[in-house]
Structures are given as C-alpha cells and as structure tokens.
Amino acid sequence: MEFNPFVKKYSKNVKRVALVYPNRYVGGISNLGMQYIYFAINELEGLICERFYADVFDGFRSLESGTPLNKFDLALFSLQYELDYFKAVEIAKKFSGLKIAGGPCVMINPLPIKKYFDAFFIGECEDYIQEIVKAKRIEDLEGIPGIYTGKEDKVKRIHSELGKHIEREIIGDGAYGRCFLLEIGRGCIRKCRFCVVRQIYSPPRWRKIEDLPEVKYVEKVAIIAPSPTDHPQFKEIVERYTSLGFQVSPSSIRADAVDEELLEILSRTSNSLTLAPETASEKLSEILQKNISFEDIISVAEMSKGRFEKIKLYYMIGLPGESFEDVLQILDQAEKVKKIVGRVEISVNPLIPKPHTPMQWLPFGGKVELRDGIDELRKKMKLIKKECRKRGIELQMESLKEFEVQAVLSRGEEDVSKIFERQKIDFEKYLGAIEIENTLPWDFIDHGYSKERLKKEYEKIWEILNSEAGNIK
C-alpha cells in the first residue's frame, strides 16, 4: 500500500510517459532519482507519468492505472544494475515509442544495450528532465546536454547542484522499509581505487542541513549518500531526526568515522550495523586505497558490543595479488567480530574491474591469465562457504557466473548485445586484462577526470604488488 502517489487522470491529448524500473518494486521505490523524475514530470501541464516495475504486471502495465505500456508515448528507463538489462531489453523490445535510458550503468558504459534505445542520458537529469520529456522524435533530443544518441563522438556527463531536498515522496515498502529517503550527499571525497562513484558522481557535494526537509507521515528516515558519515554535519543530521522520534538508518557507515556517540545514537533505532571493509588484508587494503584497517573493524565491533545484535560486513575477492591466506584473513576477521558481538554476516563478491576506475585495465579474477583467475575464484568461494559453515558465520554470496555476466555487461561493446538474443558471446574478450595504451570503449564519456591520473594509480597498484613481492602470478 503506497502513500502519496500523484493522482493524475488521463485525458485526450495528454502525453503519457512511462517510467520503467526493470527490477522489483522494493528497489525502485527506494530510488530517489525515480521519485524525482516522477514528480517533475507530473508537475507539468499536458503530461502524465506512471511507473512500471518488473514485478508489477510483469513490467508491461503501469502501477497507477494498469495501463498497457504501448499506450504510452515515451518510456524512460532507470538502469541501476547491469543484470537488470535483461528485463529492460525485454520491455524495450515491445515498446514502439521513444525510449531513453539513464542511471549509473548508462553513465558507466551504455554500449551493450545501445541498439535497444533511441537515446541515453549520461548524468544526473534533474536540470533537463522537463526538456527531455517534451521530445517527440530523436531529433528533438539532439543538443540537450548529456544526451547520447550514438552519433556524438564525445558526451560530457552532467551533474546538478544539490539544492533544497524534495518535500514530497511516495512512501512504499522499499529496500529500507517504509521510510522517507533523505539524500544528504552525492559523490565521494574518498579515493577507493575500485569504486566508480568518485568518477561518475564527481564533484562530491553535500546538502546543507538547512536544505533538509521536515519529514511527516513516517517513522523512519533512511539517510542516503555514497559515504554518509563523511558529511561534515552527519552527527547533527542524525541527532536532528532521532530527537524528533524518527528511526534513522544510514545507507552505510565507514568504520574509521565511527565513535561511541554515533553508535549510541544509531543503536537507539537499529539492532544491526553494516560496514564495508572490502578486505581484511593490509596489503590489499593499500591496493584498494580503502584505508580501513583490520583493527578499525575490531574496534567498531568492541564499541558495538551490547549495542547491536549483529554486524554485517562486505568483502571483495579476486583482487590483484590476493592469496588464499588473504581470503582466510576475511574469515578470521569475521570470526573475531562474531566472538565480540554475537552474530556476524558477511557478503562476499568478486571484484568487477569497472570502467572509469584505476582498476579498469585489470582482468576479472585478478590474475594475468584469465582462466587461472576464474579457477582460483571458484576455489576461494568454495573455501569461504566451507569455513563459514565451520565457524558459524552467516554468508551471502551469489554465483560466480552471475558476476562474470555482470562484468561483461559493464565492460563490453555493442557485440555483447547478442547475449540478449540468446546467442553466444565471447566472455574472454571482455573479462581479460586490457592493454593500458588501448582506446577504451567507454572513453567517449567525459566524466571530467584525467585518464593520465587513472593510469598513474593503476601503475601504483603494480608498484605496491612488486614491493610486497606479491606479484600477480
């Protein structure tokens, strides 16, 4: 049951815009970008926007009125995860109107799905959405900043200023529960080498405390930002809403930004804590530049004792120079946390060397020989499962194949679209190491960073590996 959707009745001559989230409702309703677009379009005279989710009428009828997709004039797709492409393509193929896709996957590399859409919007669309939805033909889109139709040689990614927060949101049962989504920042001040956020959402921006809204009709506030604890007034924001009686939950917190006071505030309304150490090995942490030490995690666990029932930890494997001992260190760290707090859950994912990051040239699996890397990943995943069972650690880990597909969809070119036609594709072409001097398929997207800087950081990874005598074999 939703609260607050726009009730706008269709009448003749009104343009219908379909807003498509090709995954489950629970994720879509928790996406602030979707919420913003929905309200911005519905505010306009002569336009009506309705939502489509993969698990509501199988994605082919709108949530609001059950209207079939084909009655709409324009469809906007929000692509948040590469694996959503399968559903997005299924829907796009059956829609004959103008189709435009946006979202982080598009900002990274839209080539694998290029043939299914008329245009892409590369960036944050707040400032241009009302102009975009007025388009009747592809030609009307040409020249709008951030639009990529396939003809442009280069596209500059667009970012917006963070002004006043939206006051009105649809409240549904989303990924964070029934809550108000409070976006306090975009971009990130950190320099983690595996992470694409600092490139595709640069520059880092914080929303001022005075631009945050009064929250009504819900009991919970979910604080959204890539690294919320880096907001200079993070504690004040949390305090402001908890003191008004709201349950407050940040999308994530950094272990090195935590102190007793913050944990005390958070524990008033939550019984679990989530951290992302990514690795438990000192050497690998230096490579990732995440700068969270083994001790940082143990120290948060100590402070959490008696305050939280469970700690959830996110890790990556398949890193360059990673040994089986490094993987065992993850399990040792998780076991220590369990002994202190009582319960621990770990989520372990293979690293996907994402476009636009200093790791983009690396092979999937972290070994020079792709096959060796994949075989070793398989063994490491088996080891993790076995050790978790033995040590009483709760584990969340998807299949290796799923990550291979995700990596290919992230790094691929237009020929990868064959995967949506159930044809074979050359996985190795896109999973292997990339020559540093090669032009990259996604180089046409200008995120404002210097490729030379990324190259230097990539070389730094090798310097660290060589100095540790931990060369990739």
Ligand code: SF4
């Ligand atoms: S991993 Fe988190 S802290 Fe690091 S750059 Fe990305 S968003 Fe920022």
